[in-house]
Amino acid sequence: MIGNDIVDLALARKESNWKRNGFLDKIFTKKEQVLILNAENPEVMVWNLWSRKEAAYKIYNRKTQIRGYIPLQLECFDLEIFDGISFGKVVVQKRVYFTKTETTNQFVHTIAVENVQDFNTIKTLENRKNIKKNNGIPSCFEKDNLLAKPISISHHGRFEQIVSL
Amino acid sequence: MNRAQTIEKLKVIVKPYIQNQEAFDNLTESTDFITDLQINSANLVDVILDIEEAYEIVIDNQSMERMLDVKSAIEIIETKLSEK
Numbered sequence: 001m002i003g004n005d006i007v008d009l010a011l012a013r014k015e016s017n018w019k020r021n022g023f024l025d026k027i028f029t030k031k032e033q034v035l036i037l038n039a040e041n042p043e044v045m046v047w048n049l050w051s052r053k054e055a056a057y058k059i060y061n062r063k064t065q066i067r068g069y070i071p072l073q074l075e076c077f078d079l080e081i082f083d084g085i086s087f088g089k090v091v092v093q094k095r096v097y098f099t100k101t102e103t104t105n106q107f108v109h110t111i112a113v114e115n116v117q118d119f120n121t122i123k124t125l126e127n128r129k130n131i132k133k134n135n136g137i138p139s140c141f142e143k144d145n146l147l148a149k150p151i152s153i154s155h156h157g158r159f160e161q162i163v164s165l
Numbered sequence: 166m167n168r169a170q171t172i173e174k175l176k177v178i179v180k181p182y183i184q185n186q187e188a189f190d191n192l193t194e195s196t197d198f199i200t201d202l203q204i205n206s207a208n209l210v211d212v213i214l215d216i217e218e219a220y221e222i223v224i225d226n227q228s229m230e231r232m233l234d235v236k237s238a239i240e241i242i243e244t245k246l247s248e249k
Contacts, residue, residue, distance in 0.1 A: 016207050022217070026210045026229065050207060068230045069209055136200055
């Protein structure tokens with residue numbers, strides 16, 4: 001299982017005002033808000049944590065087939081940085097997903113997986129060929145493989161990322 | 166306020182965030198904020214905050230979880246208004 005989410009930082013700056021009264025309280029837990037307010041760059045931390053939640057939600061949504069606006073139920077924890085890549089976990093209703101987040105000055109991109117070793121086999125797809133959506137959830141149908149392969153697509157502003165295992 | 170008026174007021178609130186004008190022009194109770202109007206999920210929180218301000222209500226977390234389409238939003242607004 002896989003989920004991803006990309007945030008175009010320039011567009012996010014235009015579309016959202018994270019300092020708006022109530023904004024943080026509606027989507028981030030108290031612990032996450034502490035991480036944001038203590039971060040060197042709080043704005044980037046907002047989108048870093050948000051993209052983790054979104055990527056993890058895509059796995060949750062695929063597995064449960066349940067939709068919901070549940071950012072507070074998806075909590076980021078165990079954030080660690082190795083070689084400039086930020087790793088972490090997201091818990092939602094006792095399910096734990098692993099996240100890997102790349103941040104540049106242009107974008108934040110998170111990939112979430114169910115098993116941590118899946119980070120070694122992630123493929124990036126160039127286009128939407130053979131991809132079909134069912135209930136809004138995309139899969140790839142290759143002609144010599146009858147099994148649909150889970151795909152995650154994220155598009156925001158100038159950036160699009162399509163990933164699979 | 167009747168239901169038609171509530172929908173009209175809701176349309177004014179969501180308008181700045183929509184990315185699909187056609188779906189917005191044809192908005193009904195079954196219109197989905199994300200899949201139809203293509204509101205960015207990070208902007209859904211703005212829709213919720215704008216609703217709270219416009220109606221002077223508080224949308225609790227449990228209600229927020231259902232806030233994905235016009236019908237749920239109207240139901241939540243009506244419930245919160247009746248509790249005032």
